[in-house]
Amino acid sequence: MHFGLTEEQEMIVSTVRSFVENEIYPHENEVERTGEVPLAVAEAIKAKTLELGFYACNFPEEVGGAGLSHLEFALVERELGRGSMALTHFFGRPQNILMACKGEQRERYLLPAVRGERMDALAMTEPDAGSDVRGMKTFARRDGGDWVINGTKHFISGADHADFVIVFVATGEDQTPKAPKKRITCFLVDRGTPGFTIRHGYNSVSHRGYKNMILEFDDCRLPDAQVLGEVDGGFDVMNEWLYATRITVATMSVGRARRVFDHALSYSAERKQFGQQIGKFQGISFQLADMITEIDAADWLTLASAWRLDQGLPANREIASAKLYASEMLARITDAAIQIHGGMGLMDDLPLARFWRDARVERIWDGTSEIQRHIISREMLRPLGA
Amino acid sequence: MKVLVPVKRVIDYNVKVRVKADNTGVDLANVKMSMNPFDEIAVEEAIRLKEAGKAEEIVAVSIGVKQAQETLRTALAMGADRAILIEAADDVGTDIEPLAVAKLLKAVIDEEQPGLVLCGKQAIDNDMNATGQMLAALLGWSQATFASKLEIEDGSAKVTREVDGGLQVIKVKMPAIVSVDLRLNEPRYASLPNIMKAKKKPLDTKTPADYGVDVSPRLAVLKVEEPPARKAGVKVGSVAELVEKLKNEAGVI
Ligand SMILES: Cc1cc2nc3c(=O)[nH]c(=O)nc-3n(C[C@H](O)[C@H](O)[C@H](O)COP(=O)(O)OP(=O)(O)OC[C@H]3O[C@@H](n4cnc5c(N)ncnc54)[C@H](O)[C@@H]3O)c2cc1C
Numbered sequence: 301m302h303f304g305l306t307e308e309q310e311m312i313v314s315t316v317r318s319f320v321e322n323e324i325y326p327h328e329n330e331v332e333r334t335g336e337v338p339l340a341v342a343e344a345i346k347a348k349t350l351e352l353g354f355y356a357c358n359f360p361e362e363v364g365g366a367g368l369s370h371l372e373f374a375l376v377e378r379e380l381g382r383g384s385m386a387l388t389h390f391f392g393r394p395q396n397i398l399m400a401c402k403g404e405q406r407e408r409y410l411l412p413a414v415r416g417e418r419m420d421a422l423a424m425t426e427p428d429a430g431s432d433v434r435g436m437k438t439f440a441r442r443d444g445g446d447w448v449i450n451g452t453k454h455f456i457s458g459a460d461h462a463d464f465v466i467v468f469v470a471t472g473e474d475q476t477p478k479a480p481k482k483r484i485t486c487f488l489v490d491r492g493t494p495g496f497t498i499r500h501g502y503n504s505v506s507h508r509g510y511k512n513m514i515l516e517f518d519d520c521r522l523p524d525a526q527v528l529g530e531v532d533g534g535f536d537v538m539n540e541w542l543y544a545t546r547i548t549v550a551t552m553s554v555g556r557a558r559r560v561f562d563h564a565l566s567y568s569a570e571r572k573q574f575g576q577q578i579g580k581f582q583g584i585s586f587q588l589a590d591m592i593t594e595i596d597a598a599d600w601l602t603l604a605s606a607w608r609l610d611q612g613l614p615a616n617r618e619i620a621s622a623k624l625y626a627s628e629m630l631a632r633i634t635d636a637a638i639q640i641h642g643g644m645g646l647m648d649d650l651p652l653a654r655f656w657r658d659a660r661v662e663r664i665w666d667g668t669s670e671i672q673r674h675i676i677s678r679e680m681l682r683p684l685g686a
Numbered sequence: 687m688k689v690l691v692p693v694k695r696v697i698d699y700n701v702k703v704r705v706k707a708d709n710t711g712v713d714l715a716n717v718k719m720s721m722n723p724f725d726e727i728a729v730e731e732a733i734r735l736k737e738a739g740k741a742e743e744i745v746a747v748s749i750g751v752k753q754a755q756e757t758l759r760t761a762l763a764m765g766a767d768r769a770i771l772i773e774a775a776d777d778v779g780t781d782i783e784p785l786a787v788a789k790l791l792k793a794v795i796d797e798e799q800p801g802l803v804l805c806g807k808q809a810i811d812n813d814m815n816a817t818g819q820m821l822a823a824l825l826g827w828s829q830a831t832f833a834s835k836l837e838i839e840d841g842s843a844k845v846t847r848e849v850d851g852g853l854q855v856i857k858v859k860m861p862a863i864v865s866v867d868l869r870l871n872e873p874r875y876a877s878l879p880n881i882m883k884a885k886k887k888p889l890d891t892k893t894p895a896d897y898g899v900d901v902s903p904r905l906a907v908l909k910v911e912e913p914p915a916r917k918a919g920v921k922v923g924s925v926a927e928l929v930e931k932l933k934n935e936a937g938v939i
Contacts, residue, residue, distance in 0.1 A: 307885065310756065
């Protein structure tokens, strides 16, 4: 067993770390204050990422990516997790599911996404279908050789900047002994397609400037060429390609927790009360000890789940554990860091309140903590017939 | 033209330096180490010369512990072509003194015959600011220190130097030693393809004995102490009070 990084991996980590510190941190306060990423800043981040060959580094080399392993990609995202998501969005990492593109879809979607020419977003969630993805109501009916889509998606991250959206839509229903089960198909929908509107959604307490949008389909007509994967095969492409995205939440939570921890640690060594540094009080120092232990635990759990994917080992439960533990760890760390800072921790002069707010969504998106616990427990109990 | 760039592995500039409890030096256990920032600027300048067609090959050299290999890989990932590591110490706490470094570099230069040596004006650990100058003396080459601008011409280099009074422009004959200052350029990040390629670039490992150079120290460190803590500032209520304090307390006007 070997827990060290290679020289290349060390350099990847230190390069992304300096990139985040120099190109992302300086813009964070403005994004936080205005809730917007200035266009020029977004374009500069994207241009630099492209120039450094880090854009779409999660894609294989044959389509123009860098061919990083899951583990290496997790290291990249761990460093990105330190910075504002609204800004790191432009350190482009298109959805891996685009690898399912076939024929001319590759020229229209996959390759331009990897080259940074077209940005994507991914839409599953609806007002009445969150955790229960299959309960979606957005429906495509056959009309001649085309599909006609009606329905609404919400909470769609990054759709404000997207040139096209990867959308999951019901295309039929099977009767099963238990209950009817919807058949799902995945579509590629271009911004500007008649009958398709992207409009502003809600204001979120987490990740200001990283917007979530509402997508409306009103008799939106699409040819068969827009189907990603097979008709009624939406769950197949989802399971094949979206399996690993939970690692993103886990590893970004770890990166952010380390940034938060550094604030807590240095404040404990500086702030004096009752004539001494507060870090000398066991009430504070033991909190720091617990914090770093939890961060390391989440870090190793996450890297181990990514490593399992690289080894071709089953990783569903491990990824769910990493996502669950890391996102809940981040909530505890951000809360403790505020406690250690006292009242100052709540003021927006320091970034701690922002980290605390941002942490909240990590337990919700990409499968809530409850859904992760469901996955973990089913993996263990199903084989026992329970 | 071949460009030689010496690079040093030093305590990262972001690290809050702590003095060891026994006052023998700085605590380096578990501390992040990086390439000396001035050396990064030197590497960047060499790469720019190569991109402009003024240099053909960039050789990075590091003298120190085995781990200095990481620093050389960084130089290779930025764009240097090959690297030489001279393993001159086993203990990360050992500092090889400027004269020994200059002698080793001279030996490397005798072999490599570069047309230009670009080095940092100083390393941020000991702030000696001596190696480049000593090297020029040993080689009998021209030197231009504290460069904030470098133009290579036919057989000579025009260098803008940051001196106390302002900027000084000098012309030196090549081959030359140029030590670089902060404002010369902004070093690039290593690109991902170059990071992946760095491993495949040649890195030779040598020892001081290979060059017949004695690196044993000639200086003895008696004591290392923290700089005195800065006193807290004061708030002044008015311009008059400020002027009064500057006159009578600070004694600066
Ligand atoms: C800021 C933001 C951005 C997002 N971006 C995207 C995006 O880009 N694309 C996209 O498709 N979606 C996106 N989402 C949607 C996100 O994935 C969903 O919010 C999430 O899956 C939960 O769905 P829900 O909010 O409808 O909650 P619900 O599913 O209604 O859950 C409500 C509560 O019930 C619990 N619950 C539900 N089912 C069970 C069960 N079986 N057992 C136990 N407890 C259960 C949940 O854990 C939760 O506590 C985003 C969400 C947010 C907040």
